[in-house]
Amino acid sequence: MIEIVLGERCIACDKCVEVCPTDVFVRGDDGVPLIARQGDCQTCYLCEAYCPVDALYVAPAVHPLPAPPDVAELTEKGLLGGYREQIGWGRGRTPGARRAVGPVMPTTSQVIVS
Amino acid sequence: MxxxxxxxxxxxxxxxxxxxxxxxxxxxxxxxxxxxxxxxxxxxxxxxxxxxxxxxxxxxxxxxxxxxxxxxxxxxxxxxxxxxxxxxxxxYANMNELAEVYRYPFPVDADGRQIRRGLQxxxxxxxxxxxxxxxxxxxxxxxxxxxxxxxxxxxxxxxxxxxxxxxxxxxxxxxxxxxxxxxxxxxxxxxxxxxxxxxxxxxxxxxxxxxxxxxFSNAYAIAPAFTSVTKTAFYAYATFHHADGTVLEGAGSLKGRSVIARALLTEPVLCRLDRAGEEDRQAMRLAQPNFFLPFDRQGIDPFTQLFPVTLLAEGxxxxxxxxxxxxxxxxxxxxxxxxxxxxxxxxxxxxxxxxxxxxxxxxxxxxxxxxxxxxxxxxxxxxxxxxxxxxxxAGGAGLRPGTGGRLDHREVVEAVQREVLPYEKNYLRHGDRLTPALAALDETWIRARQALRADDAAAARARAAAALAANARWMYASALARTESRGMHRRDDHPGLDPAQHHRLIAGGLDEVWVAPESVRNAAVAS
CATH class of the missing domain: 3.50.50.60 (FAD/NAD(P)-binding domain)
Incomplete structure (x- = not known):
């Protein structure tokens, strides 16, 4: 679930408020989005993919964590903005779709992406 | 207004x-x-x-x-x-249109030809x-x-x-x-x-x-426990294990998924993608970066370490x-x-x-x-x-309640989930379990019809809750009507295929749910 909105990185572009398919965020008074409905988060990671400044972090657990993860540690591990980088979104990056050739699966004997 | x-x-x-x-x-x-x-x-x-x-x-x-x-x-x-x-x-036409008109960035093969068999x-x-x-x-x-x-x-x-x-x-x-x-x-x-x-x-x-x-509504996908990422295809590379590390015999992503479901009723099931070679591992990451998010973020190497899995209903x-x-x-x-x-x-x-x-x-x-x-x-x-x-x-349940009372949409959702999520009811189907489950869902529907109500923003939630109840009832009424095992629908009490049931089942109705057979031939040539 969405755990972190990093206020100091956020540029108040409203992108996450706009794209979240389950309407988890609301715009805060200062423009920085608030996690208003965390329980509705479906852990799809798409807000992270769309955030232009890597200010969001979705933890893999489908329930809220007792406390948000440590930002310094996430930064060190490259997890903030890591998904956006992998799918190749952002200036100067190659779209991940260009490289998305899946393995030859043992049961189907065909290359699949699914 | x-x-x-x-x-x-x-x-x-x-x-x-x-x-x-x-x-x-x-x-x-x-x-x-x-x-x-x-x-x-x-x-x-x-x-x-x-x-x-x-x-x-x-x-x-x-x-x-x-x-x-x-x-x-x-x-x-x-x-x-x-x-x-x-x-x-x-x-074929739409994928080519995606490439040529929408400029979707398909990968290219060694000969420089686009591979148009997948989409991110x-x-x-x-x-x-x-x-x-x-x-x-x-x-x-x-x-x-x-x-x-x-x-x-x-x-x-x-x-x-x-x-x-x-x-x-x-x-x-x-x-x-x-x-x-x-x-x-x-x-x-x-x-x-x-x-x-x-x-x-x-x-x-x-x-x-x-x-x-x-x-045909009992799809369950494999996912790392407590996470959302369902990508069952990649579990073709998996071996499945009991908590003590011994192999769970017969378990697999395609044929042996029910073995996993049965085991999960009483014990955790662990998994490792150890049948993937080095090249496969790299290809998996390029094809499905999202597959690795739960692993990378939990510090798990799915190819060498055992991790617990679950089965998530995909209805x-x-x-x-x-x-x-x-x-x-x-x-x-x-x-x-x-x-x-x-x-x-x-x-x-x-x-x-x-x-x-x-x-x-x-x-x-x-x-x-x-x-x-x-x-x-x-x-x-x-x-x-x-x-x-x-x-x-045309809307009914959740919008235009029949009588007094006020039933919260969350109550309806939980009541439906109790009947449709458990593996022993929906996945491992048996008439003895489907019948009481359907009765409970009918009861939930009647209550929802009478008292589920919400205003404005919550109206959509009430309607979603009503939809879950309606879908669940058509599912189980149809599952009870098909007294055989065909396609993904497997009945423990009717394990064989019955040639006399080579037809589709259509269903409908809200307060009174009905199910009726329709021959495949008729379905094909209708209108």
Whole structure:
């Protein structure tokens, strides 16, 4: 679930408020989005993919964590903005779709992406 | 008292791939189109968050023949070759259009030729949004439909809903409506599926349309425990283990998934993707970066370390049941109403075996294309009458409660989940367990019908809860009616295939649910 909105990185572009398919965020008074409905988060990671400044972090657990993860540690591990980088979104990056050739699966004997 | 009152030739409900294709193709046919989504066109639905193979087969008769034959047996011979051939043709055309017109960045092979057999969800759906807007489609995001509108003769004539980020209601009167609202995964947290609450099936049934294949609704996907990322295909590389590290005999992602379900009833099941070679591992990461998010973020190496897995219900998203179609134009039995994607039955191409992945992706773009064009044609035949008709709301449960009392939508959701999520009820089916489960769901429906109510923003939640209950009842009524094992529907008390039941099951009704057989031949040639 969405755990972190990093206020100091956020540029108040409203992108996450706009794209979240389950309407988890609301715009805060200062423009920085608030996690208003965390329980509705479906852990799809798409807000992270769309955030232009890597200010969001979705933890893999489908329930809220007792406390948000440590930002310094996430930064060190490259997890903030890591998904956006992998799918190749952002200036100067190659779209991940260009490289998305899946393995030859043992049961189907065909290359699949699914 | 409607805050936003609009008219259009075609209204598309749902912003996944089927809805996007429907909207674009309707607009390209000259229709004025509005697309509404409960979330956001570009991120909503099962496709956007994931990656998917696509049933893209070169138009070589031998290859096409193999492709059609490959799943007929698995699907219990309920699919139809004429539909398959059409879907293969349309998918081939749409994928080429994606490459050449939409400039989707397909990977290239060693000879520099594009490989057009898969799509990455975020990239695909971002481009579909751009394309829809460039085609002139008006998009209302965060605008869940709460009910269909019908004219005096019962034809569908639009929809009403709520704009949750504007805290206001809306209404669209239209010549035709395409339901592309997705399947129903019962809020199981399966990746991207919490928007797929089966709303379209409820809306359709409220206007008199039928469902088909609702017994094929017991898809469960493998995911790391306590996470959302369902990518069962990659578990072909897995070995499964008991908690003490010994191998769980017979467990597998394809044939042995029920072994995992049975084990999970009493013990944790661990897994390791140790059958993937080094090249496979790299290819998996490139093909499906999202697959690795739970692992990378929990510090697990899935290729060398054991991790606990779970099975998440995917209901009719990866099942094949949905709104019954009456012809190749994806019309329903209700004038003005069309269905596409996972909202519609996928039996025409899948029969009773999971339509997940490539077949569903092909179906979404094909049925979306046909439904969009047909809806545009229908609106044209109505002319000015299309948007000038007096209309009334067709919605019932959750909108217009029968008596007093006030039942919260969360209570309904939990009551439905208690009956449809447990493996021993839905996955490992047996009449002795299905019968009381259906009775409990009927009881929940009656209570919801009487007292489930919500205002404004919560109305869509109440309607989603009602839709879960309705879908669950069609599922179990159909599952009880099919006293055999066919396709994905396996009955512990009827383990064999019964040749006398080589037919589809259609279902319908709200307060009184009914199920009736329909021969595959009749289904194929209808209208």
């Amino acid at each position: 409607t805050d936003l009152d609009l008219t259009a030739d075609v209204l598309v409900a749902g912003g996944g791939p089927a809805g996007a294709w429907a909207a674009i193709k309707a607009a390209e046919s000259g229709a004025d189109v509005i697309l509404v989504d409960k979330g956001y066109l570009g991120t909503s639905g099962a496709t956007a968050a994931a990656g998917t193979g696509v049933w893209y087969v070169e138009p070589d008769p031998h290859a096409r023949n193999l492709a059609m034959a490959s799943r007929e047996g698995l699907g219990g011979h309920l699919a139809d070759r004429s539909w398959m051939a059409r879907v293969l043709d349309q998918t 969800g975020p990239e695909y759906m971002r481009r579909m949004r751009i394309r829809a807007r460039r085609s002139g489609v008006r998009v209302l995001d965060h605008s869940p439909v709460t009910e269909l509108l019908v004219d005096a003769g019962g034809a569908v004539a639009g929809a009403a809903g709520h704009r949750r980020q504007h805290d206001g209601s809306y209404r669209v009167r239209a010549g035709a409506v395409v339901l592309a609202t997705g399947g129903c995964a019962f809020l199981s947290k399966a990746l991207g599926c919490d928007v797929n609450t089966g709303d379209g099936a409820l809306f359709a049934a409220e206007t008199g349309a039928e469902l088909s294949g609702m017994e 009719t998203v990866r099942g094949t049941g949905g709104i019954r179609l009456t012809g190749y134009d994806c019309a329903t039995s209700v004038p003005g109403l069309y269905a596409a994607g996972d909202a519609a039955t996928r039996e025409p191409i899948c029969g009773g075996f999971t339509g997940g992945g490539s077949h569903n992706a092909a179906w979404a773009m094909s049925s979306g294309t046909w439904a969009g064009r047909a809806a545009a044609r229908h609106a044209r035949t109505l002319g000015a009458r299309a948007t000038g008709r007096p209309v009334r709301g």
